[in-house]
Amino acid sequence: MNVQEYILSGIVESYVMGIASPEDSADFERMCAAHSEVREARNAFELQLEERLLAQKLDPPRELKSRIFSEIGMEKDENSPRIPLRKPKLVPRIGFAKYVAAASLILLGGSVALNFYLLEQYKKTIAQNKELVDAQTQVAGTNRILQTKLATYENALSLMKDPLMAIVKLPGVPTSPAPLSMATVYWNTYSKDVYLLINQLPRPNADKEYQLWAIVDGKPVDAGVFNLDEGVSFVKLKTIPKAEAFAITMEKKGGSTTPTMEALYVMGKVDG
Amino acid sequence: MGLTGTYTEQELVTALKAQDDQAFSYLYDHYSGSLFSIILQIVKSPEVAADVLQEVFVNIWRKMESYDPVKGRLFTWMLNISRNASIDMLRSKNYQNSQKNREITDTVYGNDQVTQTSIDSIGLTKFLGKLRPEQRVLIELAYFKGYTHDEISQIEDIPLGTVKTRIRNALLQLREYLK
Numbered sequence: 001m002n003v004q005e006y007i008l009s010g011i012v013e014s015y016v017m018g019i020a021s022p023e024d025s026a027d028f029e030r031m032c033a034a035h036s037e038v039r040e041a042r043n044a045f046e047l048q049l050e051e052r053l054l055a056q057k058l059d060p061p062r063e064l065k066s067r068i069f070s071e072i073g074m075e076k077d078e079n080s081p082r083i084p085l086r087k088p089k090l091v092p093r094i095g096f097a098k099y100v101a102a103a104s105l106i107l108l109g110g111s112v113a114l115n116f117y118l119l120e121q122y123k124k125t126i127a128q129n130k131e132l133v134d135a136q137t138q139v140a141g142t143n144r145i146l147q148t149k150l151a152t153y154e155n156a157l158s159l160m161k162d163p164l165m166a167i168v169k170l171p172g173v174p175t176s177p178a179p180l181s182m183a184t185v186y187w188n189t190y191s192k193d194v195y196l197l198i199n200q201l202p203r204p205n206a207d208k209e210y211q212l213w214a215i216v217d218g219k220p221v222d223a224g225v226f227n228l229d230e231g232v233s234f235v236k237l238k239t240i241p242k243a244e245a246f247a248i249t250m251e252k253k254g255g256s257t258t259p260t261m262e263a264l265y266v267m268g269k270v271d272g
Numbered sequence: 273m274g275l276t277g278t279y280t281e282q283e284l285v286t287a288l289k290a291q292d293d294q295a296f297s298y299l300y301d302h303y304s305g306s307l308f309s310i311i312l313q314i315v316k317s318p319e320v321a322a323d324v325l326q327e328v329f330v331n332i333w334r335k336m337e338s339y340d341p342v343k344g345r346l347f348t349w350m351l352n353i354s355r356n357a358s359i360d361m362l363r364s365k366n367y368q369n370s371q372k373n374r375e376i377t378d379t380v381y382g383n384d385q386v387t388q389t390s391i392d393s394i395g396l397t398k399f400l401g402k403l404r405p406e407q408r409v410l411i412e413l414a415y416f417k418g419y420t421h422d423e424i425s426q427i428e429d430i431p432l433g434t435v436k437t438r439i440r441n442a443l444l445q446l447r448e449y450l451k
Contacts, residue, residue, distance in 0.1 A: 010439070010440025010441060010443045012447075014440060017443065017446075019439065032343075048451065053309070053396075054303075054305075060322055060325050064322055064325060065297075068329045
């Protein structure tokens, strides 16, 4: 291959365009050094290419020149740190956003679940509290009843212990509708107050009441009515200044002026 | 001559080797448009092309000392720096990821038509259109994609000798086209 054939082989264009192989390029540079025709052929093609390409401009972004000058300006000043001015690459942030979104949903879900849980707990607590208040009220009520009963019993006990108290046993009379009945009169010999302990008496009908009679000078005197409601077993009745005996009959509600002898349950004499 | 204005090519090279800001400004004003055009023909995206052009001019500034006028003209040197930088960009992972996204966007919106049309009508890409298909493929792979002759031989499954011959014949047509 002579020089002219070499020039027309396409190597000039391949070399200038930068697509010749390294071996071919090295070969071409030797040929350029050795043959002015090759150099001239190369130069002619370069000029053609340059003229054509310089006529085919597309404007780069306006701010690019200042960006480039800033970058090389930094490099010129040895003391300045080199700050890369390349526009940061648009790295898709979707991956990160996805994690944030996922985390938000998880947190939201957790929050909703927690709210439901706390609401349920709150309702439960309210219900439990109401139960406790009710129970407490009930206990307080029971306590009040027990306190009252206790006071009554304590009071009764202290009365019974009183040395001035005369005790009159009233056993069931043979004609009593309930012969096994029994009652006890506690009669304060100083104040003349009469208390009655019901040991054993049948419960009267709803329209009837028991009535205590004091026998004074052979005549019955009303000493008060009582019933057996609410388990009452110790009652204060009327003050009786003087009596030889006590008796209990069942009368109509409210009591009678004279005792019904058929309904005499118990009777006992006062010890002289 | 490709140069107009106050500098001859020799003066410009001397000033640039001395790191003269004014000479560099002149260089940018006169060559950035055509280099941007070449870069755009390879990387296709104007945003990416701008990034590449910035890198190219910074490299020209840094490597000016290594430019040897004996091996070719200044513009040829800058053209090859631009092409190499563009092909490096094509092969970078960032670019390949962004292209995938771009293809999807372009498919949906078709907004790349204008750019593509303008690229097709300029410079070397326009020349590509004048080649026979079997030559066009080889120039596309060699010049615009940066594959070596060996690689093209494997990709196209044709003998290495045939690759060289077809490329050189295509480039001889380029000389005619440029006249």
